[in-house]
Amino acid sequence: MWFVIIAEDHEGSLEARRQARPAHLNRLKSLQADGRLLVAGPCPAIAEQDPGLLGFTGSVVIAEFDSQQQAEQWANDDPYWDAGVYAKVTVKPFNAVLP
Numbered sequence: 001m002w003f004v005i006i007a008e009d010h011e012g013s014l015e016a017r018r019q020a021r022p023a024h025l026n027r028l029k030s031l032q033a034d035g036r037l038l039v040a041g042p043c044p045a046i047a048e049q050d051p052g053l054l055g056f057t058g059s060v061v062i063a064e065f066d067s068q069q070q071a072e073q074w075a076n077d078d079p080y081w082d083a084g085v086y087a088k089v090t091v092k093p094f095n096a097v098l099p
Contacts, residue, residue, distance in 0.1 A: 002038060002094040003071035005061040007080065010087040014055035017042075020083035027078065031063050038062040038096065058086075062094055 009017065031037040040061040044051035059080070065071040072091045080086045 001064065001066075002062055002096055003065050003068070004092050004094040005063070005071065005075045006058065006090045006092070007060075007075070007078075007086045008058040008088045009056055009085055012055075013083075013085045014053065016083040017056060017080065017085045020079040020085060023079035027074075028061070036064040038064070062096075068093065 028037060028040050031040075040063070041059065042056040043058045043060065045054040045057050061075075063071070063074075065074060068091065075089045075091050078086070078089075081089075
């Protein structure tokens, strides 16, 4: 089943995000290589592709997992947690309807 992972960043975590980004992307690329990633990306603090020093407010990942528990474990193992980027993560089942 698909799950949406909605992460909220700690305020002022841009530098920690930058440092942990390569490890974070490697995990996403692994999901992608397995054909289990629908979409992933950051949420900029302003409506700009590059928010500059304003940084990001969080991230969204929609990926396929066998269970809610597996999706939550994957989210909890994200390098952004260890780096202190994420303040909160919510994992919910997701039904892809369109396109």
